Each structure stands twice: as structure tokens, then as C-alpha cells.
Amino acid sequence: MNDLIKQVETYIQSFGHDWLSNVLLITAASFIAWLLWRVLCGRLDSIAKRTNLAWDDLIIRALKTPISVLIWLWPATISLGLIIDSQTKISSDWLSDVDLLLVIGSFVWITLRLIHNIEAYVLAQKKRDETTVQAVAKVARLFFVAVGILTAMQAFGLSLSGLLTFGGVGGLIVGLAAKDLLSNFFGGMMIYFDRPFKVGDWVRSPDREIEGTVERIGWRMTIIRTFDKRPLYVPNSVFSSIVVENPSRMLNRRIKETIGLRYSDGDKLAKIVSDVKAMLETHKDIDAKQTLMVNFDTFGASSLNFFIYTFTKTVNWARYHEVKQDVLLKIMAIIEKHDAAIAFPTQTLQFEQQRRDEPMTPLSNND
Incomplete structure (x- = not known):
């Protein structure tokens, strides 16, 4: 990679007598490459729209912006290297690492955009469980971000074995310091795997004042919209210690x-x-x-x-x-x-008529 960049810089320097002309040449070449890429994208879009497959549209939309940014940033690092070499005595070898980082970042960016496009497409079909689709998308994003970070660290010469050793010790420290965050994370994983409820379900808990419709299940908390339209933010760790009813099922x-x-x-x-x-x-x-x-x-x-x-x-x-x-x-x-009627509360009072020959009982003085 470094040798390729050096060769490109040498080739460009052969066309100009000073750094300014070389930078202008690189900028013009970048503009032409960007125009060609836009024309190619437009052509690919028109071809993809005539097909019955949706995946080609998703891939093209994922590639369009990251490649455009890379077309401008990669030559910009070459121009920056020419300026540094001609105007200062500072070495520009570190720019090769920046170029490698740009490639890794572009790959991760394209992958994340593709995952987002696929997630939106699948959810729009109304035939898949929203909670499962979101869970798979989150795990995929986390995986590719982790791969990108580890690749970048290895490209900069960091030892992954040493990092993993440090992670074993540091993980214990971080776990103790952020136990609530981790408990919410694993609580979210429990919801995804045990599936006591999903997005759109009506849930309630007899243990807590929790009742409403599930709007979103995140890594740290779940958002429940109560029936009076108030949002209720519940940490995921709560669901591991309470009883949850799911009337929707x-x-x-x-x-x-x-x-x-x-x-x-x-x-x-x-x-x-x-x-x-x-x-x-x-x-x-x-x-x-x-x-x-x-x-x-x-x-x-x-x-x-x-x-x-x-x-x-x-x-x-x-x-x-x-x-x-x-x-x-x-x-x-x-x-x-049946000529009947529904009863309502009534009372019947029965009076016994006193016979005339019975003497009346006089009242006592106390009465």
C-alpha cells in the first residue's frame, strides 16, 4: 500500500514544477473521477430499477456516498503529502496510515449503510417480526464495527494478543465500574432471545406500574408508550426481576x-x-x-x-x-x-297491625 502511494506521488510530481500545480492536477483528477462515478451510479440505478430484485438497489445506495467521499479524501491525502514534503521538513510517511484508515472506514461505512438499507427493506415488507429484524441488524452492526476497529489497530502495528490479554484484566475493571450498563445490555439480549414481548405488543407488569405498547427495544432500555400517550423508559435489567404479562398473545x-x-x-x-x-x-x-x-x-x-x-x-x-x-x-x-326484568337493590318493609284488644305498652320514663 505504501509503495503504491509513493509511486502515485512520484508519477504526479513528474507533471508539475511546484506543489501548487500538482495539487491542482490532483484536484482536477478527483473531480473527473467523481463525475465518472456519478455517471456510473446513475447508469447502475437505471439498470437496477428494471430488475425485479431489490438487493441491487440496496447495494448501490450503500456504495454511492462512501465511494464519493473516498474519491475526494484519498487524493486529498496525496496533495497534503506533497505540500508537507515541499514546504516543511516533516516526514509525511504517516499519511499512508491515514489512507489505510480511510479504506477501512469506508468499508465499515458501506457495510453499515447496507445493513441499514436491508433492515428498512425487510421491515417495510410487514411480513417479518420487527424485534427480530432489529436485533439481527444491531448484532451485525456491532460485529462489523468491532472487525473494523480490530483491523485498524492491527494495521497500526498493535498486537491483538496483547490487546486481548489487557482486555481480560481491563474487562473486570470496566465490568465493576459499569455493572448497571452491562446488566441492561444483557437484559436486552435476554429480551431478544427469550422473546417475552416484541415491538408493538401490549405489555403490563403486576409488580410495577408498567403498562402500554412497546415502541422500541434498545440495548440499554425499552420504550413503552402508555395508554395516555406518555413515553415510559424502562431499563432492560428491570425485566429480569419482574413479572411481565403480554395480553397481545x-x-x-x-x-x-x-x-x-x-x-x-x-x-x-x-x-x-x-x-x-x-x-x-x-x-x-x-x-x-x-x-x-x-x-x-x-x-x-x-x-x-x-x-x-x-x-x-x-x-x-x-x-x-x-x-x-x-x-x-x-x-x-x-x-x-320472558316478561322478566333485571333486579335492582330493593328493600321490603313488613308492618304487623296491632290488635285492638291488646293494651298499648306504656313508655318508660327512660324512653
């Missing part, structure tokens, strides 16, 4: 209601219970395969109570309440059809 939603009839309608109770059960068994939104019970339950203080216990087919919260409303209205119609 319910198979059915339960309807459990107790209904009271007047005591005067006791002779109609059996028929009403039978008709309500038949209605539920044939209801299009009730899952008859699940437990379905309608039974006379208790003698209440002012009513004869029977209960319904059944499950809806839908798990959607809004749709569930529509189904529940329809069921309750039909129960009211059944009760009215």
Missing part, C-alpha cells in the same frame, strides 16, 4: 358477568338461562370450543343471580368490547322476551 378474551333477576321472576329463571346459553353457543363472535357456562349462581339480597362465563374469538381490545356489548344487549332482550 392472548388466544381469547373472557366475558365474565353476573346478572340478577327479580325474585318474582323465579319461575322464568330456568328458561332464561337456557335461552342465554343457546344464544352464546350460536353467536358468531363467541368461541364455543372454549369453556362456556351459564348457570343460576346465588340467592342475592334482592335478586336471583346467574352468571355467564365465555370467551370471544377476537383478542383486539376495541373489538372485544363491541362483542361484549352485543352479548349483553341480547341477554337483556331475552329477559324482556
Whole structure:
């Protein structure tokens, strides 16, 4: 790499008599190379749009900006080397390391842009689990960034074996100093692998005041949007020590209601219970395969109570309440059809008339 750069500099110096003319020549060559690259990108874009594959578009978009930047920065380092060599006595050999760093950085930049494009493309399909796609993308970014850093360190002459040895000792120190950060990181990994919830799920915790829709699962914290639209930032380590409910994964939603009839309608109770059960068994939104019970339950203080216990087919919260409303209205119609009525709290006072021949009990002085 260093020999190639030296040869390029020598070749360029042969065209000019001073550093300024050489720099202008390099700048003009960079501009021409950039124009050719833009024309090539436009041509590749037009070809990619005529294909049915999406991957060629993603790769071209990932390459376009990093290559353009590299076309300008690489010659700029050569120009800087010419200026340093002609105007100062400082060695410009260190610029070769900068060029190598530019190549490594461009490779990592292209890879990260490609991962981002693939992630956006897959999420736009609406056929993949958003949490899994984001987790894979984050791991891929972390991997290529680590590879780029290790490659750059090795290119600068640093020993990776020594670095790993230092990392074993330093890792213990860093782990003790940043245990909360690490616990949140591994808590995020636990969420990704155990999958108690994913982005878009409705979650709640009976242990904490946490309830809402999951918006984002990060490496350090999870963002939950509460039902009053407030963002709730929960450190990932919290989920390793609390119970989390995920109503979004319910198979059915339960309807459990107790209904009271007047005591005067006791002779109609059996028929009403039978008709309500038949209605539920044939209801299009009730899952008859699940437990379905309608039974006379208790003698209440002012009513004869029977209960319904059944499950809806839908798990959607809004749709569930529509189904529940329809069921309750039909129960009211059944009760009215049998000339009965739903009881409400009442009290009956019974007065015994005193016979005329009984003497009245006088009140005592204390009364």
C-alpha cells in the first residue's frame, strides 16, 4: 500500500514544477473521477430499477456516498503529502496510515449503510417480526464495527494478543465500574432471545406500574408508550426481576358477568338461562370450543343471580368490547322476551297491625 502511494506521488510530481500545480492536477483528477462515478451510479440505478430484485438497489445506495467521499479524501491525502514534503521538513510517511484508515472506514461505512438499507427493506415488507429484524441488524452492526476497529489497530502495528490479554484484566475493571450498563445490555439480549414481548405488543407488569405498547427495544432500555400517550423508559435489567404479562398473545378474551333477576321472576329463571346459553353457543363472535357456562349462581339480597362465563374469538381490545356489548344487549332482550326484568337493590318493609284488644305498652320514663 505504501509503495503504491509513493509511486502515485512520484508519477504526479513528474507533471508539475511546484506543489501548487500538482495539487491542482490532483484536484482536477478527483473531480473527473467523481463525475465518472456519478455517471456510473446513475447508469447502475437505471439498470437496477428494471430488475425485479431489490438487493441491487440496496447495494448501490450503500456504495454511492462512501465511494464519493473516498474519491475526494484519498487524493486529498496525496496533495497534503506533497505540500508537507515541499514546504516543511516533516516526514509525511504517516499519511499512508491515514489512507489505510480511510479504506477501512469506508468499508465499515458501506457495510453499515447496507445493513441499514436491508433492515428498512425487510421491515417495510410487514411480513417479518420487527424485534427480530432489529436485533439481527444491531448484532451485525456491532460485529462489523468491532472487525473494523480490530483491523485498524492491527494495521497500526498493535498486537491483538496483547490487546486481548489487557482486555481480560481491563474487562473486570470496566465490568465493576459499569455493572448497571452491562446488566441492561444483557437484559436486552435476554429480551431478544427469550422473546417475552416484541415491538408493538401490549405489555403490563403486576409488580410495577408498567403498562402500554412497546415502541422500541434498545440495548440499554425499552420504550413503552402508555395508554395516555406518555413515553415510559424502562431499563432492560428491570425485566429480569419482574413479572411481565403480554395480553397481545392472548388466544381469547373472557366475558365474565353476573346478572340478577327479580325474585318474582323465579319461575322464568330456568328458561332464561337456557335461552342465554343457546344464544352464546350460536353467536358468531363467541368461541364455543372454549369453556362456556351459564348457570343460576346465588340467592342475592334482592335478586336471583346467574352468571355467564365465555370467551370471544377476537383478542383486539376495541373489538372485544363491541362483542361484549352485543352479548349483553341480547341477554337483556331475552329477559324482556320472558316478561322478566333485571333486579335492582330493593328493600321490603313488613308492618304487623296491632290488635285492638291488646293494651298499648306504656313508655318508660327512660324512653
